[in-house]
Amino acid sequence: MTAPTTATDVNQPSLQPTAPAGRRMSLPVLMLVIAGALALTSIVRLITGANGITNVSQMSTALQLAVPIGLAGLGGLWAERAGVVNIGLEGMMILGTWFGAWAGFQWGPWTGVLVGIVGGCLGGLLHAIVTITFNVNHIVSGVAINILALGATRYLAPLAFEGHQGGSAKQSPPVDSLGHFSIPGLSDWLESLNNQHWFFVSDIAGLLGGLVTNVSWLTLLAVALIPATWWILWRTPFGLRLRSCGENPIAAESLGVNVYKYKYLAVIISGGLAGLGGVFLSIVANPFYLEGQTSGRGYIGLAAMIFGNWMPGGLAIGAGLFGYTDSLNLRGGSANVHALLLLGALLLLVGAIWLAVRKKYVKAAITFVVGALVFAWYAGTNEVPNQVVSATPYVVTLVVLALSAQRLRMPKADGMQYRKGQGK
Template sequence: MSTAAATKPSAAPKGGGRRKLTLPWIMLIVAAGLVLFSLVRAVSGANDLTSVGQVSGALQLAVPIGLAGLGGLWAERAGVVNIGLEGMMVLGTWFGAWAGYQWGPWTGVLFGLVGGAIGGLLHAVITVTFNVNHIVSGVAINILAVGFTQYLSNFTFAEAPGGSSKQSPRIEQITKITIPGLSDWLQDLQAKHWFLVSDLAGILGGLVTNLSLLTVVAILLIPATWWVLWRTAFGLRLRSCGENPVAAESLGVNVYKYKYIAVTVSGALAGLGGAFLAIVATGIYQEGQTGGRGYIGLAAMIFGNWMPGGMALGAGLFGFTDSLKLRGGAENVHALLLLVALLLVVAALWQLYRKKYVAGVVSAVFAAGFFLWYALTDEVPSQFVDAAPYVTTLLVLALSAQRLRMPKADGLPYRKGQGK
């Protein structure tokens, strides 16, 4: 009795660690963000900021980033850093386009998965079996994938009608769905530019208008990943390999097997993102079309704290920022200056409330700077518009770095038999 009483208080200390966001809090934050967006749109007059076309374009741009981020999550939850996501996406674009123009888009999707999985398997062999540094292996795969696809294009696409050594022939499109009636009603409601109501209509309208079936599959992969990794015995074993592989092996887990599975699935998801770029986003393979999305997907995964839901939010943010330069360009990015200023004001008030006066003052100074930039200009330079997605990536990672917790054994060397 005395032993139990003595150990009880230390078993689960209250108030230790960082609180997890519950669903009501997440919904409240999303609602507050929507109100802020609506306010910025009303003040700036950038009515395209939350239009159906803007949201639809953002979703299309976010999907390949999200798939790459999902692939990174699988690998890193098993303890393998996968900076080779970019190369695996490149393989997915090439294999998806090569099979897609010959045998149809869904066959292209399958081959894109296989192409990325091959890259993931190669990464697993190098890092898991031969214990090579994960960063070195990933960089090597990125370089190898670019050279390999350029070589293959010279005697495949170059000989095909309508193709060249740098691009494929046109690929048949995957079916797109639009919910009749609802889509038109939401577009009409969005066109009225009512505060909050029209913004919500624009967001919902973008999710039911010209939606590719592959986009639906990609969205469903997010909750599927969460369920597999956090609600199954398989997922528990896989995550244990990323937290403490020695302890996992001592309990009978085949660490090598789970790492191989995770990194191969990681490559397949990145390859699916590449196939999406070639088949859905553009309808054609072009050399260099991934444009660093594998790296941005990795940033989205880190922003999401190695969780599927957070990663999806990060991918959506980067996709939205990227879509601004396609619709409205300088006007929309100029409106974002006001949004950034308001967010910095919120951050300053929060830091002051927590009695972190230095951080609060710094946030307030930057908020004033962005307010002045917005008030004294009518548009931003075109170069800033093009750089907006990458600037967003850097800012998001810098601001979210303090709350991140990566898997404890992520990227650490491991030899079979250490747990025995």
Template sequence: MATATVAKPQAKQPGKGSRRISLPVLLLIIAGVLVLTSIVRLISGADGITSTGQMSTALRLAVPIGLAGLGGLWAERAGVVNIGLEGMMILGTWFGAWAGYQWGPWTGVVFGIIGGALGAVLHAIATVTFNVNHIVSGVALNILALGLTRYLSKFTFEDAPQGSSKQSPPIDSLGSFDIPGLSSWLETLNGKHWFLVSDIAGLVGGLVTNLSPLTVIAVALVPLTWWVLWRTAFGLRLRSCGENPVAAESLGVNVYKYKYLAVIISGGFAGLGGAFLSIVASNVYLDGQTAGRGYIGLAAMIFGNWMPGGLALGAGLFGYTDSLNLRGGTTNVHALLLLLALVLVAAAAYQVWRKKYVSAAISLVISVVMFVWYANTDEVPRQLVTAAPYVVTLLVLSFSAQRLRMPKADGLPYRKGQGK
């Protein structure tokens, strides 16, 4: 007698059922946010939220976050989780300042990359060769880098002119430049405070005003990373190590070599981000200078779904919220309460269209709270402004979690020949 077999339901893989946002939809969302931002600016009178200066500051603050995120992208596409980005950035800040003070800023940039890469070598040895848990290795590296740089600073900066055990002497500037004609025209247009036009002028103006040469290099690394990882044979082999290292090995790929290369390149990117902080952003090394930007860079990478373009958007978002600390923070963040309320109303309408009534109700309730908060206050507490980048990090990761699709072998131990 034949027995009927019932197929067992397969567990749904995280992110497998989620739809990736297409480019036209993404551009439509960005345009919608710009329109809402312009409306909020007109209602609140907070012209600073889209000023050229605000956007220029946001770009400068987004660069180290984006570089750390690119570092995480390279490592995790090869299957190595890199929680140690913060430690590699710390090494980059110290090495960059140490060499930059003695031999000039460009030498400092090179040494910052080397410092981050040295930390990455330790992480690669632990995770790739000895199969140490990736999280444990990364956290250990962060602690080691913090203690090492504090120890070294006592011997290198304490007796130097204008230096101390927690701060390096000033470092020469790399210089900055504007795009002739375009920068001043966009700034003038932004100053007219027209609906939408002035906001777009402020956004674009921030991208072409007061630029450091290192900022241009950092921005160019985003499309370069995409081209190398998705359009070259080298990138294909590297990504195969993060998806299925056993299959990659069966096709002749030296998995160990590619994992080592990916992690070292990852450290170089993080070290470059650290050097940017100590040479461009502040022109001195300061104890605790990274302030968690390595972790925020990792969050930007996750928000971007392990893709360079999404990572750049995430870094820009976090850089913008961070910039509120420096330019009229309490007033601008108060205006953004209204923006958040309007965005939540739009989100609720979309959820109703998708027949997700519970989610829509929650969005509307939070939106009402934001409206009431905005209407009954003139500014927000300074502590909220300081915490804004970290709050945004948590919110973004919470809302984007359903669309994530990490490399399948990310963080998994690998031994040569384990598929035999």
């Protein structure tokens, strides 16, 4: 007797994910935390005079750098919610950069977007075949895809780009722009308000101004994919069945869910999103493909997904944080990073007080000592070496993951091998 497959039947207690350890932060509390962090940043700006840390240009650059990280993270979220670890995001982004630029310079940028997504989907399909059908270890498959994508694009680039104007063995000819837009009136008003350098108000104006000034249409699409992913995965029968495959595939199968189909769809969509992140790099961030231009963003996207606790909203915050630290390399990096040392010291002080209030005295003491060392570094220097500026995004990635690790809960069956009928 075949089990029914309606959303009502699938929504059984055995398929419900267990709650994460600890209490989930509510939206009002989260907004207060963000406002508090922005207020501390404003205090640091006033003390140090580093107005560049929250100006419109800095925030606009941060948004542009956050988009490919966020798209890669979304790709990882889709795959891992279905139970498939996708370390191959970097390789799928590489395929997206190459296929997007290759089609873009020949047939136009929007064709390049579509073909780049298809390129990422092909990487996702390969990962799905290897991990789902043949049950190869997910990490091994992902690493292999990263190596294969890099080798394939290195081989194909000379064949496709050499002989064309502006093309070479490592770079494609330029691709036409997708276009940018600013909201008339609002963007100018926010920039003017940001230039007043008032406490808190100017910092909010800089943050909002970066969201409405010189924005690519592809950025708008990428931002829209965040709530779209949340709605599909948490508010539709399709999303419920897909997530059940990442929590308890045996129980899902017993209720009539085609686990293989949902895993395949999730990993292919994952590859397409990573490919779209690659397209953004080769058409929007730079109007050409360049070998090595992903620069590990697929891995940082995976870190943003983990930081966000496998949730779209948390992922967006993580991508924004990593995009912001990455933007420090491009706009007054040394001065801004030096100012942020003071911000780091203040945040550590707040953390130490919070731990002390919760009677975790040892952790509070360690946090206070680290904060004191960071403050001593700030007070004893006028700038930081360029090597520190370049390493900032990766250091922040490690620190954030280390601090948030205790509150994380991955899908129960993430990375586990599954065979059809194994629960019988």
